[in-house]
Amino acid sequence: MPFEKLEGCEPFILNDSWVSPLNFIEEVRSKMNLPEQVIIHDVTLRDGEQMAGVVFTEDEKVFIAQELDKIGVPMIEVGFPAVSGEDQRVFKRLSKMNLKAKKIALARIMDEDVKLAAECGADGLFYETSINPYFVKYVLGLDSKEFIDRIIKGAKLAKELGLFVEFCGWDTFRINNLEWIKTVYTELLKNVEVDQIGISDTFGQAHPFTVNFLVRKMKEWFPSIPLSIHVHNDYGLATATALMAIASGAEAVETSFNCLGERTGNASTEEVIAGIEMILGIKTNVDCQELYRVSKMIQEVSKMHVAPNKPIVGDRIFDSESGIVIDANEKINRATEIKYAMYPYNPENFGRWLKYVGGKKSGRAFVKQYLDKRGLKANEAQIDEILVRIKKIGTVLKSALSDEDIDRIVELVLG
Template sequence: MKKEEKQTIEIMDTTLRDGEQMQNVSYTPEEKLTISKILLTEVKVDRLEVTSARVSEGEKKSVLKMLDWAKEVDLVDRFEILGFVDKGKSVDWAKLVGIKRINLLTKGSLKHCTEQLKKTPEQHTQDIRETILYATDKGIDVNIYLEDFSNGIKTSPDYVYYLIDFLLTLPVKRIMLPDTLGIFNPFETYDYVSAVVNKYPKMHFDFHSHNDYGLGTANAMAAVKAGVKGVHVTVNGMGERAGNSPLDEVVASIKDFLPVSFNIDEKKLHKISSYVEMFSGIRMANNKPIYGKNVFTQTAGIHADGDKKGSLYGNKLLPKRFDRKRKYALGKLSGKANLEMSLKELSIELTEEEKKILLQKIIELGDKKEVVTTEDLPYLISDIFETPEDIPFKLLHCSINSTYELKSVAAVQCAYQDKTVDAYASGDGGYNAFMNALQQILTQFDIPVPQLLDYEVTIPPGGKTDALVQAAISWKVQQKKDHSTIITTRGVNSDQNMAAIEATVKMINMIIS
């Protein structure tokens, strides 16, 4: 028997229309063009809803820019705009910018029809008919939004069915069922949507969910199970109030739990989420499913050990599926397996004793609420194994106080040759204040102060504010009257000043040894 093919579900992305209704979010024409290019040619969504008709001259400019590109690559038919029952004004605007399909916003509940429009159902359907026929005459396809469908099907089902019966007499491509206020739960979604789909089996229905209860993805899944042929999403769940159903979560969840498929390239989902995060300025939580920075990071040592022994803690959401990598967090909860997996990724080999010392240092940092990333490891290894345990010159205490528009002040205490010395000094910045205090101490110990030649600060890739900092400082050391040498010392700390101070103390011990 021939295996039955999975039904392919359409994805209509409305990041640039519904998603832009999120507070404080607005995209430039260039940003909209970039987002539309990635969504259509890389992520491969089926359709894009990019704006509302007649919104502003800026939106008109954005649409024209996107469609100029779409004409070059023959993708104009993938673009859609939200239109209104306004007897041709939205259609004329669509025609002007070159759009070939409008998503007509009609009232999907009797309450919206009678109280917002102040019209009878018969009056509203007559206006809809006039707009649809006008669009058809202009060569523009029409999909229909039943705004407030979820309330309508609950409180005025006769009106909803009356409206759908009427729409079936007109040239309508799709009827779209929005949970406009995010009031559905998955059980209601399945029941109500099933009733509509089963009553009109030949019509193409889409489902449009909002995330007010955090159920947007679950409701989209229930709607697909109920028989809709398309779902609406936004990248990163952008949208008004709590937002819309997130593109990546909807695709991954429905694909893994229902016998359907999509045209989406999952390896590009992370890229589009990154671009939208950057352009919108709305940062995603680290634990956001699929895209979050932490979702493919194992923290507990037992989980890393399970991965090492055969993906014992894996599921279908493998990082390579989304073109990402598994990470192993290093902190007080991590164990030897976390460290070994991270070292393997960096191709660093250590002895068992060195691993033990390194892991203990990582645990100590974890107790201070400091996180060590895989990228931090080379710095930490260098700091631990290049520094001897028994050093003659010791920094016992250092306090630096920096105040806006005032000089920094440092209090320093050092020990050398069984003698402890304190010093206080100010300076142009924390490290300068420290060096001025240190010079006082070194003078008392008759230790020469080398000339600082170069000061380089680096952090691991990613640029996190809590990353370990490596300060590499080059010094000119006068060995004899006519001979000098250059040495470089390094310090590693989550605080930039302390990293430089550690490098400086290492330098002092090198020149007195």
């Protein structure tokens, strides 16, 4: 039913969620350079497996790729064929399955890598090398011309073989010579029509403002080609920097479920998708209701379980105990019909559900709704007694109570 809106304070509703209107005001949006669409390039199977101790079997990789395809992920980095016969077999098996997603192979700036990716059925390449001058000289042993020539040679071969090509010069953010960055990409694009270029905060060191700066520079230098961002989470900034890159003009982002990846991992697929949809207001065309299910499946397969309070997919993020929060949510819901007014988004949009739990921080509103759901009546004194017992037991247990625990308390008090 209609509710009385408070003048000048109308709730800003997006996807059945009360979100921040400040993300959408002109003063903020005018500072953004948002693309019309954002491509999710999931790297769970390749970069995710680079996390120490993580191993996916051939069958697991095939299954995960199918699941990612089912939920609408448009680019799946399946593996690194040049160093793994298993990955070659995975590509060949997936090639027979008519996936909608592009199957991407990691390839170094080596002709052998490119040829093998094409032979095993990859649709495209994440064609990469560090462009840090120290890597070029001391690891690859090349001078600048030799290095750029090698990049061009492999990219030409890839396009001749009919592959989608994204060139990513990683460790981009530790290079203080902007002209060198510009030169590498300029020379490549002068000679080869690659499909996409990328930059990488390989060690997770860039401040979001720094990401904004370099993304805008890249779009200024190369406005006609899509740009991708690849970031790591070493300072806990991966989601923030990924969203900043998109807000600055990047059209694609590399992510990994559950933040899997080298060291602290990549930007989290589920967090970045949620941020794109709910904070930037751009549709990803990925089925958000399936993110939790896929995350849980990958946790089991990878043996890397996320914290219970991890954004989007943590098991306990919608267990609500605070009496103040529950009371406020119930009151605003009755007044406005906004179901999740005291929560960041509608959990149902992400395959989740809200559960009020009893514990040390509970209030009378929790007890009342608990009894109402069970069709039980209690007077004020009984409600207070139930609450006292819940608080005491929650303090002793140092946890929320189970429904069975609360049922026993209710039975003892109500008789």
